[in-house]
Amino acid sequence: MEAVLTAAVALLDEAGGSALTFRALATRLGTGVGTIYWYVSNKDELLDRATDHAIGGVLTAVEGQPDSEDPIADLRAMAITLFDAIADRPWLSAYFMRNTDIQGNSLRLYEKLGEQTLRLDLTPRQRFHAVSAITGVVVGTAADLGMEVPQELLDGSVDRDAFLQRFAETWRSLDATNFPFVHQIADEFAEHDDRDQFIAALDLTLDGLRLQAGS
Amino acid sequence: MEAVLTAAVALLDEAGGSALTFRALATRLGTGVGTIYWYVSNKDELLDRATDHAIGGVLTAVEGQPDSEDPIADLRAMAITLFDAIADRPWLSAYFMRNTDIQGNSLRLYEKLGEQTLRLDLTPRQRFHAVSAITGVVVGTAADLGMEVPQELLDGSVDRDAFLQRFAETWRSLDATNFPFVHQIADEFAEHDDRDQFIAALDLTLDGLRLQAGS
DNA sequence: CGTGACATCGAACGGCGTTCTACGGTAGAA
DNA sequence: TTCTACCGTAGAACGCCGTTCGATGTCACG
Numbered sequence: 001m002e003a004v005l006t007a008a009v010a011l012l013d014e015a016g017g018s019a020l021t022f023r024a025l026a027t028r029l030g031t032g033v034g035t036i037y038w039y040v041s042n043k044d045e046l047l048d049r050a051t052d053h054a055i056g057g058v059l060t061a062v063e064g065q066p067d068s069e070d071p072i073a074d075l076r077a078m079a080i081t082l083f084d085a086i087a088d089r090p091w092l093s094a095y096f097m098r099n100t101d102i103q104g105n106s107l108r109l110y111e112k113l114g115e116q117t118l119r120l121d122l123t124p125r126q127r128f129h130a131v132s133a134i135t136g137v138v139v140g141t142a143a144d145l146g147m148e149v150p151q152e153l154l155d156g157s158v159d160r161d162a163f164l165q166r167f168a169e170t171w172r173s174l175d176a177t178n179f180p181f182v183h184q185i186a187d188e189f190a191e192h193d194d195r196d197q198f199i200a201a202l203d204l205t206l207d208g209l210r211l212q213a214g215s
Numbered sequence: 216m217e218a219v220l221t222a223a224v225a226l227l228d229e230a231g232g233s234a235l236t237f238r239a240l241a242t243r244l245g246t247g248v249g250t251i252y253w254y255v256s257n258k259d260e261l262l263d264r265a266t267d268h269a270i271g272g273v274l275t276a277v278e279g280q281p282d283s284e285d286p287i288a289d290l291r292a293m294a295i296t297l298f299d300a301i302a303d304r305p306w307l308s309a310y311f312m313r314n315t316d317i318q319g320n321s322l323r324l325y326e327k328l329g330e331q332t333l334r335l336d337l338t339p340r341q342r343f344h345a346v347s348a349i350t351g352v353v354v355g356t357a358a359d360l361g362m363e364v365p366q367e368l369l370d371g372s373v374d375r376d377a378f379l380q381r382f383a384e385t386w387r388s389l390d391a392t393n394f395p396f397v398h399q400i401a402d403e404f405a406e407h408d409d410r411d412q413f414i415a416a417l418d419l420t421l422d423g424l425r426l427q428a429g430s
Numbered sequence: 431c432g433t434g435a436c437a438t439c440g441a442a443c444g445g446c447g448t449t450c451t452a453c454g455g456t457a458g459a460a
Numbered sequence: 461t462t463c464t465a466c467c468g469t470a471g472a473a474c475g476c477c478g479t480t481c482g483a484t485g486t487c488a489c490g
Contacts, residue, residue, distance in 0.1 A: 111395075133419050140358070204424055238477080454467105456466090
C-alpha cells in the first residue's frame with residue numbers, strides 16, 4: 001500500500017496528472033494492474049490517497065509552525081506553506097480537498113487553519129467563510145500552475161521567460177484604446193512571479209479579514 | 216462551426232465535462248467524428264472554443280453594467296456575474312482562462328475587470344495583482360462547484376441537504392478537542408450556500424483592495 | 431467535361447480505466 | 461503429508477476514449 005502511494009506520487013511528480021495510469025504504475029512497481037485494484041478500488045481513490053499522502057508533508061510542516069501572537073500572521077504562514085507545496089507539485093491543485101473522507105490530512109490541515117480563526121473575534125459563520133476564502137485563494141491561484149504546461153516549455157526548447165514574453169508581446173500589440181488595461185499590464189505579466197502574485201492576493205484577503213476581526 | 220459549439224455547450228450543460236466526447240457530439244450533430252476535426256484541431260481547442268462561446272454571454276452582461284462612481288462596487292458586480300455564470304455551468308471553472316489566445320472573450324472580460332482598477336490609485340503591479348486576486352477568488356470558489364457531483368446526488372436519490380447533513384454529521388462526530396474548529400463549523404457547513412460563501416470571500420479581498428487604494 | 435478545393439464520413443489504432451478468471455503461496459486442520 | 465481456505469497476484473479482455481487517414485461526395489469554374 002505504502003509502496004503504491006509513493007510510486008504514484010513519484011509518477012505524478014515526474015510528469016503530471018496524465019502520467020499516472022494503472023499500467024504505468026504497475027510497470028514501475030513490477031506487478032500487474034490487477035494488483036493495484038487490490039489496494040485501491042478505483043482511480044479516484046488512488047488520486048485521493050496519493051494526494052493525502054503528499055499533503056501529509058504539508059501538514060507536518062504546518063504543525064511545526066509555532067503560534068505567534070498574531071493569528072493572521074500564522075494563517076498567512078500556513079497558506080504560504082501550502083502554496084509552496086502545490087507549486088512544487090502542481091498536480092495537487094486538481095485533487096486537493098476533493099474528498100475529506102479519504103483525505104484525512106486535508107481535513108486536519110483545514111482544522112489547523114480554522115483554529116487560528118478561533119483566536120479572532122468572529123462569528124462561527126465568519127470563521128467558516130474566512131477559512132474557505134483562504135483555501136479559495138490558494139487553490140484559485142494554484143489552479144493556474146496546475147494547468148499542463150505546453151510541450152515546448154517542458155522539453156526546454158522554449159524557456160519560461162520567452163514564453164511569457166511572447167504572450168506579453170501579443171498583449172502589447174493589442175489596440176491601446178480598446179485594451180488600455182491589458183496594454184498597461186503586459187510588462188507586469190511578462191516578468192510576473194506566481195508566488196508574488198499569490199502572496200499579493202492572499203494579503204488582500206487577510207487585510208480584509210483583519211478589518212473584519214476589528215483588530 | 217457555430218452549430219458545433221452550441222451542441223458542445225449543450226452537452227456540457229446536460230451532463231458535465233465527461234459527457235463531451237467526439238462521438239457523442241457527432242451523434243448529436245448527425246455527422247461523423249471526422250467532420251468535427253475539420254472545424255477544430257483537437258479536444259483542447261474544442262473545449263477552449265466552447266468555453267469562449269459560453270463566456271461570451273458573461274461578457275455582454277458585464278458590458279451592460281454601467282459604471283457607478285465606485286470602481287470597487289463595479290468590480291464586485293462583475294465578479295458576481297461571472298460567479299453566477301460558473302455556478303450555472305460548473306464545467307466552466309475547469310477551462311476558463313486557460314488559453315487567452317483562443318478565448319478572446321475571456322481576455323475581454325479580464326480587460327473589463329482591469330479597467331475598473333484603472334480608476335483606482337494603484338501602481339500597475341498592484342492593478343495586475345488585484346485583478347488576478349479577483350479572478351482567483353472566483354475560480355477558487357467555483358472549483359468546488361466544478362467537481363463532478365456524486366452520482367447519488369445527480370439521480371436524485373439523495374438531495375443536496377441530506378448530502379451536506381451527512382458530511383456535517385461526520386464532522387460533528389469528530390473529537391471536539393482534536394478538531395475544535397471543524398466541530399464548531401459543522402452546522403455552518405450543513406446549511407452553507409456556495410454563493411454566500413463566494414461573496415464573503417470576494418468581499419474580504421475587495422475590502423483589502425479598498426484599503427490598498429486608500430480611499 | 432474535368433479538375434481542383436472544400437467538406438464529410440467512419441473504420442481503425444493505440445491507450446485508457448476497469449473487470450474477471452485463473453494461478454501461486456502459505457497457515458492451519460486432517 | 462495432504463487438503464483446504466484465503467490472501468495476494470497476474471494479465472488478457474472489454475468498452476470507451478481521442479485521434480488519424482484514406483475514401484467519398486459536392487460543387488464552382490476553366
